[in-house]
Structures are given as structure tokens and as C-alpha cells.
Amino acid sequence: MLTAMGFATITVVLVLLLSNRVGAVVALAGVPVAAALVMGFGPGEVGTFVSAGITGVAATTAMFVFAILYFGVMRDAGLFDPIVRRVLRFAGDNPVTIAVATVVLAMVAHLDGAGATTFLITIPAMLPLYDALGMRRVVLAALTGLGAGIMNILPWGGPTARAATASGIPANDLWVPLIPAQLIGMVTCLLIAYYLGVRERNRLRTTAAGRPVGAGVGPSGGPAAGDGAPRAAAPAEYESERPELLRPRLYWLNAVLTLAAVATLISGVMSPELVFMIALVIALAVNYPGMSAQTERINDHARGAILMASTLLAAGAFLGVMEESGMIEAMAVSMTGAMPDFLGPGLPLLIGVLAVPMSLVFGPDAYYFAVMPVLAAVGGEFGVAPIDVAQASITGQETVGFPISPMTGSFYLLVGLSGVPIGTHIRFLFPWAWLVSLVVFGSAVAMGVILPWAA
Numbered sequence: 001m002l003t004a005m006g007f008a009t010i011t012v013v014l015v016l017l018l019s020n021r022v023g024a025v026v027a028l029a030g031v032p033v034a035a036a037l038v039m040g041f042g043p044g045e046v047g048t049f050v051s052a053g054i055t056g057v058a059a060t061t062a063m064f065v066f067a068i069l070y071f072g073v074m075r076d077a078g079l080f081d082p083i084v085r086r087v088l089r090f091a092g093d094n095p096v097t098i099a100v101a102t103v104v105l106a107m108v109a110h111l112d113g114a115g116a117t118t119f120l121i122t123i124p125a126m127l128p129l130y131d132a133l134g135m136r137r138v139v140l141a142a143l144t145g146l147g148a149g150i151m152n153i154l155p156w157g158g159p160t161a162r163a164a165t166a167s168g169i170p171a172n173d174l175w176v177p178l179i180p181a182q183l184i185g186m187v188t189c190l191l192i193a194y195y196l197g198v199r200e201r202n203r204l205r206t207t208a209a210g211r212p213v214g215a216g217v218g219p220s221g222g223p224a225a226g227d228g229a230p231r232a233a234a235p236a237e238y239e240s241e242r243p244e245l246l247r248p249r250l251y252w253l254n255a256v257l258t259l260a261a262v263a264t265l266i267s268g269v270m271s272p273e274l275v276f277m278i279a280l281v282i283a284l285a286v287n288y289p290g291m292s293a294q295t296e297r298i299n300d301h302a303r304g305a306i307l308m309a310s311t312l313l314a315a316g317a318f319l320g321v322m323e324e325s326g327m328i329e330a331m332a333v334s335m336t337g338a339m340p341d342f343l344g345p346g347l348p349l350l351i352g353v354l355a356v357p358m359s360l361v362f363g364p365d366a367y368y369f370a371v372m373p374v375l376a377a378v379g380g381e382f383g384v385a386p387i388d389v390a391q392a393s394i395t396g397q398e399t400v401g402f403p404i405s406p407m408t409g410s411f412y413l414l415v416g417l418s419g420v421p422i423g424t425h426i427r428f429l430f431p432w433a434w435l436v437s438l439v440v441f442g443s444a445v446a447m448g449v450i451l452p453w454a455a
Contacts, residue, residue: 001039002039002325002326002329002331003327003331003334005039006322006328007331008035009031009032009035010331010370010371012027013031013369013370014362014366014370014371016031017365024314024365025310025311025314026314028311028315028317029050031318032317032321032322033046033050035327036049036321039325049320049321049323049324049325050316050320050321051320053316053318053319053323054313054316054317056165056168056316056319056320057165057312057316059170059271059273060164060165060170060171060273061309061313063155063171063271064156064308064312065305065309066276066277066279066280067155067272067276068114068156068301068308069276069280069298069301069302069305070276070279070280071114072305073280073283073284073287073288073297073301074254074258074283076242076245076297077245077246077247077251077254077283077287078247078251079255080109082251083108084105084108084109084121084125087104087105088101090104091129093132094197095133095135095197095198095200096194096198096200096201098197099135099139099194099197099200101126102126102147102193103143103144103147103192104190105122105126105147106122106143106146106148106151107150107151107186109121109147110148110151111154113152113154113156113158115148115402115403115410115414119413120413120417123140123144123418124417134204134207135204137418137419138420139428141403141425141429142196142425142428142429143193144414145403145404145414145429145433146189146192146193146400146429146433146436147189148402148403149399149402149433150188150189150440151186152399153175153394153395153399153440155172155175156171156272157399158364158402159364159368159394159397159399159402160174160175160394161312162312162364162369163368163390163391163394165315165368165369166315166368166372166376167376167386167387167389167390169386169390170271170272172265172268172271174390174394175394176268177391177444178444178449180447181395181440181441182440184439185436185440185443188439188440192432192435192436245288247287253286254287257279257283257286258279260279261279284297284298315365315368315369318369318370319373322373323373328374328377329377333381344381344382345383345384346451347375347378347382348384351375351389351392351393351397352392352393352396352437352445355393355396355400355437356401356404356430356433356434356437357434358396358397359397359402360401360404360405362397364397364402367393368397372390375389384451391449391450392450395437395441395450396437396438396440400433400436400437400440401437403429403433404425
């Protein structure tokens with residue numbers, strides 16, 4: 001009975017999350033509570049289940065809220081602006097340097113963990129250069145997605161926060177061992193950018209006789225309509241949308257504060273939520289003294305923080321009901337009996353290899369809060385540690401894979417800003433995103449981070 005109800009509950013949650021007709025909070029909190037009541041658990045018992053689940057995700061939720069607010073304040077103060085300008089100047093009018101600069105800019109812009117922010121900064125800044133030289137916009141969208149994806153492994157990024165919530169393992173414990181693999185992934189993204197830049201340069205040279213090299217490109221990445229007259233690639237200049245919020249005199253203080261926060265986070269001497277809470281307090285007091293100014297800064301960034309926080313808390317309720325009621329355990333036992341013995345110990349290998357393709361089917365909430373807990377429980381029956389399942393998921397599922405996932409809202413912002421059809425973008429980026437994911441996952445396995453016995 002518990003097994004059937006568990007599968008039914010997860011199926012309904014998956015359908016609701018994939019349909020995009022019901023919010024994640026409603027699906028994650030409402031369905032399991034209703035299922036528990038149908039199973040005969042009393043309101044008091046269900047309340048205990050939910051409380052236990054929310055308690056388990058409270059630290060991750062607090063970390064995510066304070067991290068989003070902190071990096072939002074740093075962005076307002078102009079911490080990233082000089083870096084963005086230098087990247088744009090480095091790009092120049094060479095397709096190779098422009099391609100590399102695109103990935104670098106996306107990586108820098110994604111330090112706050114928000115895909116929408118990354119795309120809103122990178123695409124408008126680089127698009128004039130691509131159009132002026134006749135570079136394909138599909139390359140711009142792909143490289144922006146790769147840069148954002150590899151940085152999404154950060155502990156305040158959505159996937160790692162979700163994995164921490166679903167597994168009960170602190171986000172910092174999931175991320176720190178993966179740092180070397182993430183760095184290798186960043187280098188891989190830069191090499192891909194270099195390769196695509198060289199390919200664009202060669203393409204432009206071979207088509208120069210038939211079409212002016214400076215001609216723009218249309219939505220599909222082909223030539224754009226117009227007079228076809230060559231255009232010089234004027235250096236793009238990034239300007240802050242709110243110049244009155246900039247604090248150039250405090251730039252180095254903000255930079256040192258950010259480096260100190262990240263170093264403290266990596267060292268583990270303080271819990272992540274406490275690190276970002278203290279950093280946020282200092283950042284607000286130094287950059288925007290006065291209650292009115294500080295309240296305005298928090299209000300400007302509260303929407304994204306609260307939206308994710310409510311989702312994480314709802315996920316805690318979902319996991320609490322599923323675990324405390326015994327449904328997850330019953331499902332794991334059932335699936336373990338049906339799984340071949342040779343496959344069980346290597347379950348993280350299967351997850352890591354298929355992580356990016358699964359991004360096309362499952363959204364982040366659906367995977368991390370409905371699928372991953374069951375996979376972790378099944379792996380547990382074969383002696384696989386939950387952290388291996390979580391880290392295998394992080395290396396691709398909605399991290400590197402989120403820029404090709406129609407299940408994420410920022411995906412549509414990426415293709416919309418770049419003007420590339422959805423199908424064209426997915427077909428172009430999919431193999432590159434999968435390659436980066438396999439490199440990161442393979443590096444983590446080779447270094448003994450995931451499945452030490454396989455190293």
C-alpha cells in the first residue's frame with residue numbers, strides 16, 4: 001500500500017511540475033499532504049511529518065536567501081561592472097576572442113547563481129559584436145549557456161541547493177569536493193569556445209566572397225534581412241541600469257569582502273548561511289547606510305530569493321511526508337527487488353552519464369524533489385552513499401543541462417534574447433553541454449570524489 005501510494009504521489013507531483021500549470025509550491029506541498037491524509041494519517045501526524053521535513057531544509061533555505069541578497073547588493077554596487085567592461089574590450093573584433101569572452105562574461109555574471117541575470121547581462125552586451133561580424137547567434141546562445149551552466153554548481157546555485165535539500169547533506173559538503181572537477185569543466189568550456197570561435201572565423205572567411213562579412217544574422221543564425229552593407233564591430237560598452245547605486249570608491253572593499261566570504265565558505269569554519277548573513281549585513285551597512293536604502297535593496301532582490309525559498313520549504317514538506325510516512329523506503333525496497341544486482345552499485349555512474357539528457361525531460365524541481373530521493377534510497381540498498389547520488393546529479397542535471405531544458409523559465413529568456421529558435425538552440429548546444437557534463441563527472445569519479453572505489 002505504501003509503495004503504490006508513493007509511486008502515485010510522485011507521479012502526480014511530476015505531472016504537475018512538468019505541466020507548468022501549477023506552481024512548484026502547490027505541487028510539492030499540497031499533493032503529499034493530501035496523499036498522507038488519504039492513507040489514513042491524522043492531521044497531527046502529517047503536521048509532524050511536514051515539520052521534520054522543513055527542519056531539514058531550513059539551513060539550505062537560509063543560505064540561499066542570504067546568498068541571493070548578498071550578490072544582488074554586490075551587483076548593484078558595481079562589483080562586477082569593471083570585469084564585464086574588461087571582458088568586452090578583450091573581445092575586440094576577432095571571432096575567437098569574442099567567443100572566449102562570451103563564456104568568461106557568462107561565468108562572471110553567473111556568480112550570483114541566477115540564470116536570468118546572467119542572460120540579461122551577457123546576451124545584450126555581446127549581441128552587437130556577433131551581429132556586426134556576422135557570427136551566428138546560435139553560437140552566442142550556446143556559449144552563454146555553457147558559461148552559466150558550469151557555474152551553476154556553486155552552492156547558492158539552484159541545483160546544488162535543491163540537491164542539498166533533497167539529500168539532507170549541506171550544500172557546502174556537496175560542492176567543495178567538486179571544485180577541482182568544476183575548474184576542469186570551466187577550462188573545457190573555454191576550449192569549446194575557442195574551437196567554436198575558430199570555426200566561426202573560418203566560416204566567415206569562406207563566405208566573405210558570397211556575402212559581406214559584416215552582414216547581420218537572423219533568428220535562426222543565418223543572414224539577417226537588410227542592405228548587407230559591411231559594418232564595423234564597435235566595442236560594446238556595458239552600463240549599469242542604476243548608476244545611482246554604484247559605489248566605485250568601495251570597489252576594493254567589496255571585492256575583499258566577497259573573496260573573504262567565498263574563502264570562509266570553502267574552509268568550512270562557518271556554516272554557509274552564517275557566512276552570507278554576516279556578509280550581507282556588512283555589505284548593506286557599508287554600501288547603503290540607513291534603513292530606507294537598505295530596505296530598498298532587499299526589496300529589489302527579495303522576489304527571486306523568496307520564490308526559491310518557498311520552493312525549498314515546500315520541498316521540505318514533500319520530503320518530510322514521503323520519508324516519515326515510510327513511502328520512500330517502501331518504494332526503494334520495491335525498486336531494489338526489480339533492479340539487477342550488477343546495476344545497483346554503479347547507479348551514480350548511470351545518473352552522471354544520463355544527467356544532461358534527463359534535463360530535457362525533468363525540470364529541476366521535478367528531478368531533485370521527486371526523482372532523486374527515490375534514486376538515493378535505491379542506491380542505499382546497494383551500499384551507495386546518498387552523497388554520490390547527489391553529486392552525480394549535480395554534475396549535469398539542471399546545472400550544465402539547464403540552458404537546454406524547456407522545463408526552466410530562464411531557458412526561454414536565453415533563446416528569446418538571442419533570437420534563436422528553441423529547436424535550433426537545443427540541437428546545437430546539447431552535444432557540447434553533454435560533453436562538459438561528462439568531463440566534470442568523469443573528473444570527479446577519477447579523483448575519487450564520486451564512488452571512491454571506481455577511482
